[in-house]
Amino acid sequence: MSLLSRYNASLSDPAAKSRTCATTGLNVCLGAERFIKLNAVSAIVFLLLGGIAAILLALTRWQAIHLLPVDWFYRIVTFHGLNMLIFWILFFEVAILYFAATIPINSRLFSTKVAWVSFAMMLVGAVMVNVIILRGQADVMMTSYLPLLAHPVFYLGIILVAVGTLIGVFNFFATLYIARRDNTYEGSLPLVTFGAAAAAIIAVVTLLHGAIVMLPTFSFSMGWTAEPDPMWYRMIWWGLGHMSQQVNVAAMVAVWYLIAYLATGAKPINETVCRAAFVLYVLFINLASAHHLLVDPGVGPAWKMWNTSYAMYLAVLASMIHAFTVPASVEMAMRGKGHRRGIFGWILALPWRNPAFSAAALSLLIFGFVGGITGVTLGTVQINIIAHNTLRIPGHFHATVVGGTTLAFMGLAYYVIPLLFRRDFIARGLARIQPWLFGGGILLVSIGMSFAGSMGVARRTWDIEPAGIYGPAAHLFLGVMGIGAIIAVAALLLFVVLCVGTVLFGVRNNGRAMADWGAAQTAPGAKETSLLHDHWGMKGTMALTSVFLLCFAVYYFANWKALADVWPVR
């Protein structure tokens, strides 16, 4: 069936029906709503599974406890990586794509049938992978580097998840096509939809790599073809493994802009610059998969330097633009509401009790100050040699993927669940502290891993004691990681209980606005004004950005110093 005939046939589809949201006044496509719910709920189930695995791993790497036996450690490493980095994230991102392509631009979903196919393939694939891992037939860790070989069901499951997600991404683009064709919006796409489109484009490249690497590996595992070259496998696999995390970055930034608007009324100070930053992501962020091959001998230094630097740091520039424009737009909105005392007075007036806002703000801080600075430093070809395969690497990506992406997605859920399930959150007091607990816990995890890794502690290693080279400081930081994990997983379980409890038992808000989490208020006696032409209206953000750049410079210098100490020339 051609695209056009599918479009015509689907006019009688449930996807074409809609309701008006009592809170936002926006049209909600019922077909899209159903699949946003299905994908978001599935995502939270995989988050729960990955979280249970996380605490088991942390209490094993904490040598004083050393919980799991060796075989179960590597089994749970595999389980944790795939549930957290692939299933939780991909399901939630498909939910975000369906939201961004329909509700902000008043469109209907292209096809519910396509959405069913996508969802079913993803779900069946994820269940297959999890079952075969827990049966002990895929102890190959998330990367499944050849010549390690898992049961064919493992590869088939990943292929189903990848292709199912790709079908969901197709549904997203097809929805954008019919929205433009039907003139459901005027001018450019809204920024949140544009950010989601950037994430979807990055996802296409990611999932193509997944298909390229997994099909011949599945064929090999079935005994049909020869073993793919392990160096080739590593290179293509990281086109799936790292690029999938870049999808997160683009989706997370889109969520930052959305929550900043919902909680404070902030609008981008210069939308063209924000869009240009997303374009830099689309064009260059995927090159950084090369980070993982910096100690591989097969590829040369020119390839490594060009790709690991995101084409000479163009995608880093994009992240720094977003890291400036999001808080700057919030500051402008707050000063416009009359909160103009000093450089940082506006920060005190922010809606910190709103869990969506606190989650987004903590996500931005943890992602930028910890994940971003460590990522760019560890991705430097020379410095990487003192960090590769140590706990510094998971220390970095737990700040980006968990402290950044997961926390931002949790924040979004505090709006998505009341708006789409039409039930107000239960235990709202607990919800208000949940992002702080989770953010604090994951920060400790990241710091503990990073410092232990700086002392040479290897990643993905069951027992470091036989090496006999790690002193009390390394063990202290493994303990910090363990305590952080206990706090973070407790906050994750709290999040799951709050979400599930709300979906099942929350008070219905049909026909009325959702219960307000609290938005930024105009200062007493002040009149709301626009500061768009006031170049000093963002001086607080400029001060914060200067602190960020100083931290970046100190950390970068300290690492070059550490590298120089490895081979001192006297």
Add this chain to the structure above:
Amino acid sequence: MKTNPEEPLLKRLMDNIWLLLVLGVAIPMVSYTLWGWIELMLIPPAPLP
């Protein structure tokens, strides 16, 4: 997609999701995948001892 030729080039690029899709797939496929693949294929086979 309809574009207005009077609009700045950057704006027209940013409004053209399909062109961004093509560029976003082509650039990493050439820079990371194809270039890396070629480098791996050019490695001479190790002589047997």
